[in-house]
Amino acid sequence: MTGTAFTDFRTPRSVLFMCRMNAIRSPMAEVIARAALPRGTYVASAGVRHGERDPFVDVVLEEIGLSIGRHQPRTLDELEDDYFDVIVTLAPEAHHVALELTRSMAVEVVYWPTPDPTVAMGTREQIVDAYRAVRDHLSALILSRLAGNGLRKGA
Template sequence: MSVAASSTLTQQTGKAPRSVLFMCGMNAIRSPMAEVLAKAMLPAGTYIASAGVRPGERDPFVDVVLAEIGLTVGRHQPHTLDELEDDYFDLIVTLAPEAHHAALELTRSMAIDVVYWPTPDPTVATGTREQIVAAYRDVRNHLATLLKHRLLGQMPDKMA
């Protein structure tokens, strides 16, 4: 499924997917952030998980920007695809190019939709602590907007 097609996923099926996997490079920032946001936004009973292509370390800035909106990653520790308990999902959302390529390879012979939501890597931000945290906030807000519009089918509050 293409990125453009993913924007109409909810409209096509009439409902959000029942199981979603978010993937990024190391399951340290983007995919766990997306997992927490999705768990807060998607209907109860939706199975949501996250994984990375390669091992990573937990990033404390994720905790900071999620706490600002009353959410937490809890005891989440980064893990790879090989460490997932379940391996069937209705939808895999990739957030980094390497994750997208891995997901396409993984699902080559499976009937699983894979969509790519290009999401910046906030670890490249430099400057003061506030400037770095702002980059993480931007990623959080970007992911929340994508979840609302592409998985929940909500229209944007205002047109850019």
């Protein structure tokens, strides 16, 4: 973890998930967090670079009753708001950019290393399994570190 941890264990009021292209990991985390966090929590996602929507994200989210809706990948420059209680980075490049952007801001930056499922090879089922693993990894982290108990030290 980078930065200081929340000491009052509250659920953050606003969360930004960042990855490289806002096509897989960060939008998946955004959708899962919206479902898991209390109503009124502002959740967004963005990428360091512009990406293309990935249809496998729809497949694995629909399996757990969630939908990415009309989400289109967006960069940090395209965000409507730029203040967040916590920024969760999911890829090394995003983490470095977040640290640089928040150098003079009172915002928590947390790094959750998350594999890129696009590197998976094999059958369609093997590829979808890689996306499922990312979905399940993000769900577990969101539920254990953000939902209910808030961001905990060591997150």
